[in-house]
Amino acid sequence: MQLYDSVKKAKVPFEPIKEKEVSIYVCGPTVYDDAHLGHARSALAFDLLSRTLKALGYRVTLCKNFTDIDDKIIKKVEETGKSLEEITQYYIERYLEEMDRLGVQRADIEPKATESIDAIEQMIERLIDKDCAYVVSNGDVYFDTSKDPHYGEISHKVHDDEENQSRVVHNSEKRNPKDFALWKACKGGEDICFDAPFSKGRPGWHIECSAMIEKHFEGNGTYSIDIHGGGADLLFPHHENEAAQSRCATGHELAKYWMHNGFVQIDGEKMSKSLGNSFFLKDALKVYDGEVLRYYLNSVHYRNDFNFNEEDLLLIKQRLDKLYRLKKYPITKKHYAGLNSRYKTLILSAMREDLNISKALSYIDKEIQTFNFAINALQEKKVNIDIFKKTLYKIYFINYLTKTERNQLKKIVDEYFISNYKNLNNDYISIKDFNYNDFISFLYNTLDFSINLQRLYQQPKQKNLLIVYREKLEYEINTFIKIIDILLGFGGKEPYSYFQIGVDEDLKSQIEEKLQKRANAKAAKDFATSDAIRDELTDMGIAIMDTPEGTVWEKI
16 A cells, blocks of 8 residues: 655555554544534545555554643633533534544544543653753743754744744743643643643643553554544644654654645635634534535545535535435345455555545446446346356356366356457347357366256246346445445445435425325325326425335435
8 A cells, every 4th residue: 555654745655563453543623612624524534544454454543532621622611611521522522423424433542631641741751851841930841842853854844933833832931942832830720730740730732642642552662653644734833743752752753654634625715713714514514414525525635635615515426426326226235245346456456545536436436337337238138248247157156166166167257258259349248149058068168177067057048147137236236335335435325315315304204294195095096196196296306216115205
């Protein structure tokens, strides 16, 4: 797998510090307010990374923290009169609920800053003992950036000015302008503080991540973790400072790879609460389904900046609609248990390239088109050669053979179709042009092992062969969509439910009431009333379909 390393500014081969194991730490939210689309973009990017690595056979441990002690949180405590725990737990639960609606899998470890105070204190004491940190007269503790000769090598962008040194408290006793707070001493009796050997206070922003990583991951003596991730805005100063304090405290590097996702903009303007254009995720979820948002936010490569635009969202949604229309076709819901098919291989070949989602989605679009052609061709009793070959060697013969024999059979079936249909201008043949006896004779004369001849010479009627082929086609479609759901996190809904998205509960009740009346009319053989109700639903923008399981409907 190739990953883009933000430090090296290049794609590099991914080689984990422990064989077949991957440790990932992603900076989570500061929980004083609702999550916005920037939080969603980051969560989705690293969810894709985790899913991809798991599919490649790695055992992944993902850690995402919650900053639950911070000046903004304390300000909210003062404004609302609620406790720190009430505020932070409320926003943590909201965040997790909204991420769940986006299909983001929970992290394996979800530490909070307030539950990591001991680890934070121990790291600060180690830095003080090494003279890499110092306590000033009011009890604040600062990291001495001059003690780290590699300071600046993470971001390649070190600033002395206040604007870029966000969240860094400036104090006249600082040794260097770039020094940053590891610990903030209490400001008064109403302040929220913790006891520590150096002073009563609370941790600075940067130290919590370094301490959590050392607490939850073993590392290998050279690196603490494989991958450290977050938004591009965290590269400096947050990740720069994390790397420096960890390097000085432990004697080794914090992460082997650094990954950062791009910004989210609203119609071209960078998201910023100070500009008042923050787009809360909760508001987006009121209008759009979580899976639609997931697909849209993941449709652009994670490193690129994302311009959130409703026109683009509705256009992108049409691609997801095509997948769900395809999902409506199979009658059976079965898929192949192993899921180790070429669909998985091709999607992963794209995702191996630094999560090349555009290439993966392009492949998916092409495969949907191929399946739709196959469905339409079946109406004319034509079959897709690739799927038909699978029908023959997998449905008919596969259970009777050893693995070696199956591989030989597959090769010989391929040879037969190449020899007999090499002049075709397309990938389809008419079932009436397929000579079953000729095919069996070819197998019999070519294979160097015996197979069940009685079964082979039981030539199925063309109609029965088409039934088997259709079942195979359905299995292929179901397997394809299941793999997409596992790898990319969309396509998992029941298709008719998907096409009901956006219909409010009152309208749903009206529709269900009309469907019941129609069912009663059909049972009474009152087909005029039944047809009239169907027309009423059509006028309401609702299409209905009668299936063996009952009548289903969708929004047109």
